[in-house]
Amino acid sequence: MKTRHLGKTGLQVPVLGFGTSPLGSMFSEVDEQDGIRTVHEVLDLSINFIDTAPLYGPLKAEIILGKALKDVPRDSYLLSTKAGRYKWTEYDFTSEGIVLSLEESLQRLNTDYVDIFQLHDIEYTSLEEVAEICIPTLQRLKQQGKIRFYGVTGFPMKTFRYILENAEIDTMLSYCHYSLNNTTLLDLLPLVKEKNVGLMSASPLSMGLLSKKGVPFWHPADEEIKELASKAIRFCEERGENLEKLALQFSVQNEQIPVTLVGSTNPKNIRRNIAWIEEPINDDLLKQVQEILKPIHNRCWSSGRPEN
Numbered sequence: 672m673k674t675r676h677l678g679k680t681g682l683q684v685p686v687l688g689f690g691t692s693p694l695g696s697m698f699s700e701v702d703e704q705d706g707i708r709t710v711h712e713v714l715d716l717s718i719n720f721i722d723t724a725p726l727y728g729p730l731k732a733e734i735i736l737g738k739a740l741k742d743v744p745r746d747s748y749l750l751s752t753k754a755g756r757y758k759w760t761e762y763d764f765t766s767e768g769i770v771l772s773l774e775e776s777l778q779r780l781n782t783d784y785v786d787i788f789q790l791h792d793i794e795y796t797s798l799e800e801v802a803e804i805c806i807p808t809l810q811r812l813k814q815q816g817k818i819r820f821y822g823v824t825g826f827p828m829k830t831f832r833y834i835l836e837n838a839e840i841d842t843m844l845s846y847c848h849y850s851l852n853n854t855t856l857l858d859l860l861p862l863v864k865e866k867n868v869g870l871m872s873a874s875p876l877s878m879g880l881l882s883k884k885g886v887p888f889w890h891p892a893d894e895e896i897k898e899l900a901s902k903a904i905r906f907c908e909e910r911g912e913n914l915e916k917l918a919l920q921f922s923v924q925n926e927q928i929p930v931t932l933v934g935s936t937n938p939k940n941i942r943r944n945i946a947w948i949e950e951p952i953n954d955d956l957l958k959q960v961q962e963i964l965k966p967i968h969n970r971c972w973s974s975g976r977p978e979n
């Protein structure tokens with residue numbers, strides 16, 4: 672698998688990383704043994720970067736990962752987890768909460784450190800507190816050797832801009848902002864580059880929007896976005912093409928985005944994703960699909976506190 676440099680962390684990461692929200696049954700119910708087998712398959716396929724969080728399940732994804740990684744040499748994979756968000760509406764971004772969350776994650780994950788530790792969806796708290804309280808807490812954890820690098824995740828672009836301008840971070844994770852229907856992340860790339868922050872972009876399929884399986888019940892996109900995504904899926908199918916393939920290829924090809932996170936509990940999907948990104952993108956199909964999605968291009972949904 673091709674790798675890229677993750678900003679100031681110096682880590683080499685595979686262009687395709689494994690996201691574990693599906694392991695936490697966030698798209699459909701997952702059996703624990705199947706989940707463990709999927710993790711082993713992912714590592715066998717040279718995807719050695721895994722992103723998780725206590726929110727996924729809640730806790731289920733970390734528990735499955737802990738069992739799957741128990742006998743795997745710790746230096747053969749990079750592990751990223753998060754703190755601050757625990758259920759759809761349960762948050763704790765206090766300093767004590769973050770420290771406790773890391774301790775609990777380390778236990779579940781069967782390890783004594785994580786490579787990357789991030790504040791999960793910071794738009795749900797005060798950004799001033801993130802900069803003044805949470806990030807100093809992460810710095811202390813880094814000094815203690817419990818985490819190698821730290822950063823933030825979230826949805827609204829302006830929250831990242833605020834943190835990049837007002838705090839020191841190693842990494843950031845954006846989602847649903849670099850895919851066929853939304854390329855808003857491009858506006859942030861100059862600042863990310865200037866600060867040399869390790870950028871992760873998640874959800875090339877826009878959390879299922881661009882996949883035949885369709886969206887989970889909690890997907891926040893409006894009806895027009897869902898309708899045009901379905902139209903793009905049908906358009907590809909009628910031509911013997913595959914929108915998932917185009918979406919994966921599109922998201923991974925930008926050299927300024929070191930790693931794209933995609934999740935699936937189905938090893939067949941993971942193998943297909945790896946094979947697809949090796950193939951050249953069909954530029955004509957890309958133009959036609961972008962034309963279909965044009966009316967909703969860059970359209971977002973709200974997430975977090977109104978002021979963020």
Ligand code: NAD
Nearest residue numbers: 690691692698824846873874875876877878879932933934
């Ligand atoms: P995604 O866009 O990768 O979509 C996942 C869905 O697509 C799943 O239903 C999966 O089964 C399906 N899928 C994957 N490959 C497929 C294929 N080849 N064919 C058909 N369907 C396929 O969205 P995601 O899982 O939400 O994002 C990836 C990861 O990024 C997450 O698991 C998580 O680790 C991370 N993430 C983090 C945040 C955050 O920190 N706020 C937000 C979103 C995602």
